[in-house]
Amino acid sequence: MSGEFHDSVVKALGDDALRQHLRRAMDSLIEKRLAVFPDQDALQALRRYGMAIRGNALSKLPQLLERFEARCEENGVHVHWAETTDEANKIVFEILQSNDVKRLVKGKSMVSEEMGLNHFLEDKGIECLESDLGEFIIQLAGETPSHIVMPALHKSKQEIAELFHEKFPDIPYSDDVDELTAVARGILREKFMQADAGISGVNFLIAETGTLCLVENEGNGRMSTTVPRLHIAVTGIEKVVEKLADVPPLLSLLTRSATGQPITTYFNMIKGPRQPGEKDGPQEVHLVLLDNGRSRIFADEELQATLRCIRCGACINHCPIYTRLGGHAYGTVYPGPIGSILEPQKEGLERLGELAEASTLCGACGEVCPVRIPIPKLLNRLRWEGVRQDGTGETSGQGRRRKHSESLAWKGWSSLASRPVLYRIAVKSACRFRRLLPQQLGPWTHVRKAPEIAEKPLRELVEVQGFTDE
Amino acid sequence: MNESRQKILDRLRTVSREEGGWLQRRVDKRAWSEEEKVQRFAECMSAVRAEVYRTSEVSWVKDLQRILKSKGAHNLLYAPVKPHGKLLLEDFSSSGIELLPYDLEVERWKRRLFEEMDASITGCRGAIAETGSLILWPDEEEPRLLSLIPPIHCVLLPAEQIYSTFSEAVDIQGWVEGMPTNALLISGPSKSADIAQVLAYGVHGPKSLVVLIIP
Ligand code: SF4
Numbered sequence: 001m002s003g004e005f006h007d008s009v010v011k012a013l014g015d016d017a018l019r020q021h022l023r024r025a026m027d028s029l030i031e032k033r034l035a036v037f038p039d040q041d042a043l044q045a046l047r048r049y050g051m052a053i054r055g056n057a058l059s060k061l062p063q064l065l066e067r068f069e070a071r072c073e074e075n076g077v078h079v080h081w082a083e084t085t086d087e088a089n090k091i092v093f094e095i096l097q098s099n100d101v102k103r104l105v106k107g108k109s110m111v112s113e114e115m116g117l118n119h120f121l122e123d124k125g126i127e128c129l130e131s132d133l134g135e136f137i138i139q140l141a142g143e144t145p146s147h148i149v150m151p152a153l154h155k156s157k158q159e160i161a162e163l164f165h166e167k168f169p170d171i172p173y174s175d176d177v178d179e180l181t182a183v184a185r186g187i188l189r190e191k192f193m194q195a196d197a198g199i200s201g202v203n204f205l206i207a208e209t210g211t212l213c214l215v216e217n218e219g220n221g222r223m224s225t226t227v228p229r230l231h232i233a234v235t236g237i238e239k240v241v242e243k244l245a246d247v248p249p250l251l252s253l254l255t256r257s258a259t260g261q262p263i264t265t266y267f268n269m270i271k272g273p274r275q276p277g278e279k280d281g282p283q284e285v286h287l288v289l290l291d292n293g294r295s296r297i298f299a300d301e302e303l304q305a306t307l308r309c310i311r312c313g314a315c316i317n318h319c320p321i322y323t324r325l326g327g328h329a330y331g332t333v334y335p336g337p338i339g340s341i342l343e344p345q346k347e348g349l350e351r352l353g354e355l356a357e358a359s360t361l362c363g364a365c366g367e368v369c370p371v372r373i374p375i376p377k378l379l380n381r382l383r384w385e386g387v388r389q390d391g392t393g394e395t396s397g398q399g400r401r402r403k404h405s406e407s408l409a410w411k412g413w414s415s416l417a418s419r420p421v422l423y424r425i426a427v428k429s430a431c432r433f434r435r436l437l438p439q440q441l442g443p444w445t446h447v448r449k450a451p452e453i454a455e456k457p458l459r460e461l462v463e464v465q466g467f468t469d470e
Numbered sequence: 471m472n473e474s475r476q477k478i479l480d481r482l483r484t485v486s487r488e489e490g491g492w493l494q495r496r497v498d499k500r501a502w503s504e505e506e507k508v509q510r511f512a513e514c515m516s517a518v519r520a521e522v523y524r525t526s527e528v529s530w531v532k533d534l535q536r537i538l539k540s541k542g543a544h545n546l547l548y549a550p551v552k553p554h555g556k557l558l559l560e561d562f563s564s565s566g567i568e569l570l571p572y573d574l575e576v577e578r579w580k581r582r583l584f585e586e587m588d589a590s591i592t593g594c595r596g597a598i599a600e601t602g603s604l605i606l607w608p609d610e611e612e613p614r615l616l617s618l619i620p621p622i623h624c625v626l627l628p629a630e631q632i633y634s635t636f637s638e639a640v641d642i643q644g645w646v647e648g649m650p651t652n653a654l655l656i657s658g659p660s661k662s663a664d665i666a667q668v669l670a671y672g673v674h675g676p677k678s679l680v681v682l683i684i685p
Contacts, residue, residue, distance in 0.1 A: 219675025
């Protein structure tokens, strides 16, 4: 592990309160998910359907994006394309500038986190206020989301109460959830009224109809996309599906896998700006489609499965590593299993390849993923990409995680294992000199006993039992 | 900008894969009777603290007045040109609840909309029994914010317009043929569990959702 990642892991593991808090939160999410999928066969059938829908969309991705864009133009939505996050930020800024926007409200969007949009705009003097309650809290705290669905998951009620008290000293202290929520409602309603623009993410794009679909519980997404005169949506190029009929099954998989809800409070389908005669809705709607490494992920037949993701967070909720570390220790925009396959591909293996290594490959993520992304298999694949030397892979930074000492050790092992005589001698000497093995093996033995080598090799023990080579 | 579009699409196009003709789409629906659908809908709605009342063509206006009074509402935002709006106009004068038409563009009375409205009423385009969801297609008469800004949102729902699933509603109502600028599924009052996973209602949207089912 690199210094930075190592340090954040050690720090997270030392935080007992955080670990207890996460364990409780994850247990309840796991239980809720189970409760809304009472029928195992139906769940598996729906997962296969979800996988086919997303797989179908990816198999025609360029055509669908073009079809989607054409529909959008008919509907009056302006579509912009950005290869990098820098470019996406500039596009958003230019739209805001030409509309003379000083203040904007934001609905939850992980792609905007990927872009670092808030910082970018605030440096340019535009006020960006997060309006999702969880995002609002972490923005107040000056933090980043620790979960892709529940951004303030890491914060306890008391921490939030203290934060509110510190930031809004005029409002009496309370750690009552309803009162805290009412405080946020009051502040944000004022902001919705004043905002010149709203920025949101998107959950699905429908190529057939040119529709933007947003999933949410609070109503802040609807506020941000309806009250201000300008709406800008930002999303990844992989979010498109072919037909409207593809949306109901995906929506059902998404909300049930994410929070165990049969459906969220609002499902918001946006076709275009305010039409003549209509009394509300934005006058202009823009959509920024971001690549940021996705087209490179697309190029690899196996790794392409990464792009099926519908960002439900179920893999995160079921991950034993995430549950012990929390999201911040990963140091990336997307934490947990999905982050560990997505981030190394996006940012390059030399920088983030170690995320694919920080996994026990227990398989829980792959089992719950509603679109059946074989996450453990992809983690393994990325480990290999990190050390392969043939230079033919698509992933950036391939081969850059190869360590001289490790490859030497494996070479030694492979030459030993392919020479029977040498192998036997080695095994025998290991047994004979087993007492010479040190009792302290670095961090491993801080909490465990060192492994003991048996007196006799397995082969001999088996022979004594009367088994032969066959 | 156009250059980026070209580059992204070119990169995607260099990967030639077999196109997924293998996707078998299906309309997922249940063989529920109207009564079963009403019941399932009401159960789901109640589970998220929406209030569901079974009323009738003749008594809904009175029922609505009673409900609004019990909630202490002083005014009701509505769409005067809709048939239900006309009925309200005939019968609301004695109730002491002021009827306010949503007949101006939002920019012209934003602050009033946000600060003075207690309740609103809209129709809907049906509902979904499986998940307890109302289908709203806001239009010129019933704008989008009618169902979002006032703390109490009331909805009239004809029982025969409840579909078993979302998939069935999309199919039978022929959504592909023409959707409005904004289509919505609403499944309860606004809520959040962002503070320590404790559920709180009325975050940004309505604090209560009242559904009046008319047989
Ligand atoms: S990888 Fe699968 S389980 Fe994880 S967020 Fe994406 S869709 Fe959900």
